[in-house]
Amino acid sequence: MVTLSDLPDQSRADRTPPTPLELKLRRQRRVSSAIRYVLLIVVGLIMVYPLLWLVGAAFKTNSEIFNSPWFWPARPTLEGFREGWETSTPYNFGHFFLNSMWIVIPKVIGTAISCTLVAYGFARFEFPGKKILFAILIATLLLPDVVTRIPQYLLFRELGWLDTYLPLFVPSWVAGDAFFVFMVIQFLRAIPREMEEAARVDGANTAQTLIFIVVPMLMPAIISVCLFQFMWTMNDFLGPLIYISSVEKYPVSIALKLSIDATEAFNWNAILSMTVLALIPSLVVFFLAQKSFIEGISTGGVKG
Amino acid sequence: MGGDSKYLGLWYVSPYILGFAMFTAFPFITSFYLSFTDYDLLSAPEWVGLENYEKLFERDRTFKKSLSVTLTYVALTVPLKLTFALFIAVVLNYRLRGINVFRTAYYVPSILGGSVAIAVLWRYIFAEAGLVNMIITMLGGEPVNWFGDPGNALFTITLLRCWQFGSAMVIFLAALQSVDKSLYEAASIDGAGPWQIFRNITLPLITPVIFFNLIMQTVQAFQEFNGPYIITQGGPLKSTYLLPLYIYDEAFKSFDMGYASAIAWVLFLIIMVLTLLAFWSSKKWVYYAGDKRS
Structure with missing residues (x-):
C-alpha cells in the first residue's frame, strides 16, 4: 500500500479501459492519501502548537496568557522580554x-x-x-x-x-x-x-x-x-x-x-520569553x- | 599504506585511548569500588563491604519507591514512543505533496530535545492554569491536575518524551525507504491487504532498526533526569522520583558518594541485563537481510 503511488499509471498511457484491479488500486490510493493528510495535519498541529503558543505567549501580557489558548497575542508587548532579560x-x-x-x-x-x-x-x-x-x-x-x-x-x-x-x-x-x-x-x-x-x-x-x-x-x-x-x-x-x-x-x-x-508564580511571560x-x-x-x-x-x- | 610503521594508526587513535582511560575506564572501576565504601568527601573512603547494597534492598524505602517509579516510567515511555514513531514513519513514507514540511514539523520538538527550555515549556503548558487545561475547559471537560496528582505526574513526563519521537522516527523512516518496493507490488497483486503487507513484509524487514531503537531508547529512558528535575522535582509524593534523581541527591546534595555509587551500579546492572536480554532474544526476532533464516 505504501508504494502504490510508485506504480506507473499505465491505463492513461495505453488507453485501454482500466481493469478492475487498477480501479481498485486507484481508489485505494486516493482514500489513503486523504486519510494520511488528515492524520498528518492533526498530529502536526499537536507537535507544533506548543511551540507556537510559547512564542506567542512571550509577547503577551500575563493576563492574556491565562485567558486565551489562542497563540497569537492580541496586543503584542515586549514587557516579558524586558523583565526576563534583567533576571533576578x-x-x-x-x-x-x-x-x-x-x-x-x-x-x-x-x-x-x-x-x-x-x-x-x-x-x-x-x-x-x-x-x-x-x-x-x-x-x-x-x-x-x-x-x-x-x-x-x-x-x-x-x-x-x-x-x-x-x-x-x-x-x-x-x-x-x-x-x-x-x-x-x-x-x-x-x-x-x-x-x-x-x-x-x-x-x-x-x-x-x-x-x-x-x-x-x-x-x-x-x-x-x-x-x-x-x-x-x-x-x-x-x-x-x-x-x-x-x-x-x-x-x-x-x-x-x-x-x-x-x-513569582504568575509572572509567566518573563520566563516564557x-x-x-x-x-x-x-x-x-x-x-x-x-x-x-x-x-x-x-x-x-x-x-x- | 605500505611503508609506514605499524604503530602509526595507534598515534591517530591515541586521543581516544587517553580519553577512554581517564574519563571512562578509570571512573567505571572507581565507581564499582566506591559502591563498597562510605565516602563523604571529608575523610578517605572507608571500606564497608556489602553494607550499601544491604541497606538499599532491605531498609531503604525511598530506593524501593524510586526503583518502581523508574521501571514504570521506562515500561510506559519506550513502547509508547516507539509505536508512535513507527506509526508516523509509516504515514510519512508516502509521496504526498508537502511531505517535507511535515517531516520538519515532526522533527523540531526532538531537535530541541532534552533542553531545559522545553521542560520549562511543558511545565507551563500542563500547569493548572496552563494551555492544556484551558483547551479542556473550552471543550467542556474538567481541568486535570497534571503535576499535582501523583497518579498523573509521571504520565505527563512520559507525554513530553513521546512528543519528542523525532529521531526514532527518522531512523524508522530511513529503514522503511530501503525496503524493496517490488515485494509490496508482488504482495498486493497476490491480494494482500495493507495491514497484511505491513505485518508480514514491512515489519520483519525493519526489525534491525526496531531493535536498535529499542535499545537506545531504553538506555536513555533509564537515565531520564532533566524532565522530572525541572518539571516536578521528583514530586508529588516522589511519584516522579526516578533513580537518576535519587543518585543526584545522594551524591551532590548529601555527598554520600559511596551510597550513590551503589545506586548507580544497581541502575547500571538493570540496564546491562535488559540490554543483554534484548541481544539474546534478538536471534529469535531480528531479521538481517542476507540471513538464511527467515
Missing part, C-alpha cells in the same frame, strides 16, 4: 549566553579535531589492538553515563577544576563522545581511498594526506558533528548543574532553571543545516 541576579541574560559560548566553542572545536583524528586512525590503518579498541568504542556507545559520573566528579575535584568550565569541555578534546567518532568512521568508510593513495604515491605523509585530502572530503560529516555537539552542549543541563556553582558562571540552561525558581531566546540558537542551527542533520541521524543513529 546581578547579571542579565546576555551574560549567561556569553557563558554558554565559553563552553560551547572549545567543546565543538575539540570534538571536531579529536574525532577526525581518531576516526582516521580507525578507518584507514591497521595496528595492534585495533579490534579490541574498536569493540570498546562500540561498547561505550551503550555505557550509561550515570555509572561514571561520580568518579569523574571526584577526578575533576582532585584536579581543582570544580566551578570552572574545564570539566565540561576537556573530555571532548580526547574524543570523549564515542558516538561522534563512530559517526565519522561510518562516513569515512564510504569514501573511496584512491585520492589518498595517489597523494601518498606523490610523497605526502599521512598527516598531509589527512589535512589536504581527507578533511575536505569529510567536511559534511565534520559539520554535522559540530552542529550536534553545539546543540547538545547548549542544551546540557546536568553537566553545569554538577560542576558550576557560582551564578556568575551559569550557562543559559541553568540560568533558565534559576529564573523559574526565582520568579527567555525560554524562547534559549531555544533560538538551536533552532537557527537546525534550520541552517536540516539536511545534514537528518542524514547524520539515519546513518549513525542518535540519542534524543
Whole structure:
C-alpha cells in the first residue's frame, strides 16, 4: 500500500479501459492519501502548537496568557522580554549566553579535531589492538553515563577544576563522545581511498594526506558533528548543574532553571520569553543545516 | 599504506585511548569500588563491604519507591514512543505533496530535545492554569491536575518524551525507504491487504532498526533526569522520583558518594541485563537481510 503511488499509471498511457484491479488500486490510493493528510495535519498541529503558543505567549501580557489558548497575542508587548532579560541576579541574560559560548566553542572545536583524528586512525590503518579498541568504542556507545559520573566528579575535584568550565569541555578534546567518532568512521568508510593513495604515491605523509585530502572530503560529516555537539552542549543541563556553582558562571540552561525558581508564580511571560531566546540558537542551527542533520541521524543513529 | 610503521594508526587513535582511560575506564572501576565504601568527601573512603547494597534492598524505602517509579516510567515511555514513531514513519513514507514540511514539523520538538527550555515549556503548558487545561475547559471537560496528582505526574513526563519521537522516527523512516518496493507490488497483486503487507513484509524487514531503537531508547529512558528535575522535582509524593534523581541527591546534595555509587551500579546492572536480554532474544526476532533464516 505504501508504494502504490510508485506504480506507473499505465491505463492513461495505453488507453485501454482500466481493469478492475487498477480501479481498485486507484481508489485505494486516493482514500489513503486523504486519510494520511488528515492524520498528518492533526498530529502536526499537536507537535507544533506548543511551540507556537510559547512564542506567542512571550509577547503577551500575563493576563492574556491565562485567558486565551489562542497563540497569537492580541496586543503584542515586549514587557516579558524586558523583565526576563534583567533576571533576578546581578547579571542579565546576555551574560549567561556569553557563558554558554565559553563552553560551547572549545567543546565543538575539540570534538571536531579529536574525532577526525581518531576516526582516521580507525578507518584507514591497521595496528595492534585495533579490534579490541574498536569493540570498546562500540561498547561505550551503550555505557550509561550515570555509572561514571561520580568518579569523574571526584577526578575533576582532585584536579581543582570544580566551578570552572574545564570539566565540561576537556573530555571532548580526547574524543570523549564515542558516538561522534563512530559517526565519522561510518562516513569515512564510504569514501573511496584512491585520492589518498595517489597523494601518498606523490610523497605526502599521512598527516598531509589527512589535512589536504581527507578533511575536505569529510567536511559534511565534520559539520554535522559540530552542529550536534553545539546543540547538545547548549542544551546540557546536568553537566553545569554538577560542576558550576557560582551564578556568575551559569550557562543559559541553568540560568533558565534559576529564573523559574526565582520568579513569582504568575509572572509567566518573563520566563516564557527567555525560554524562547534559549531555544533560538538551536533552532537557527537546525534550520541552517536540516539536511545534514537528518542524514547524520539515519546513518549513525542518535540519542534524543 | 605500505611503508609506514605499524604503530602509526595507534598515534591517530591515541586521543581516544587517553580519553577512554581517564574519563571512562578509570571512573567505571572507581565507581564499582566506591559502591563498597562510605565516602563523604571529608575523610578517605572507608571500606564497608556489602553494607550499601544491604541497606538499599532491605531498609531503604525511598530506593524501593524510586526503583518502581523508574521501571514504570521506562515500561510506559519506550513502547509508547516507539509505536508512535513507527506509526508516523509509516504515514510519512508516502509521496504526498508537502511531505517535507511535515517531516520538519515532526522533527523540531526532538531537535530541541532534552533542553531545559522545553521542560520549562511543558511545565507551563500542563500547569493548572496552563494551555492544556484551558483547551479542556473550552471543550467542556474538567481541568486535570497534571503535576499535582501523583497518579498523573509521571504520565505527563512520559507525554513530553513521546512528543519528542523525532529521531526514532527518522531512523524508522530511513529503514522503511530501503525496503524493496517490488515485494509490496508482488504482495498486493497476490491480494494482500495493507495491514497484511505491513505485518508480514514491512515489519520483519525493519526489525534491525526496531531493535536498535529499542535499545537506545531504553538506555536513555533509564537515565531520564532533566524532565522530572525541572518539571516536578521528583514530586508529588516522589511519584516522579526516578533513580537518576535519587543518585543526584545522594551524591551532590548529601555527598554520600559511596551510597550513590551503589545506586548507580544497581541502575547500571538493570540496564546491562535488559540490554543483554534484548541481544539474546534478538536471534529469535531480528531479521538481517542476507540471513538464511527467515
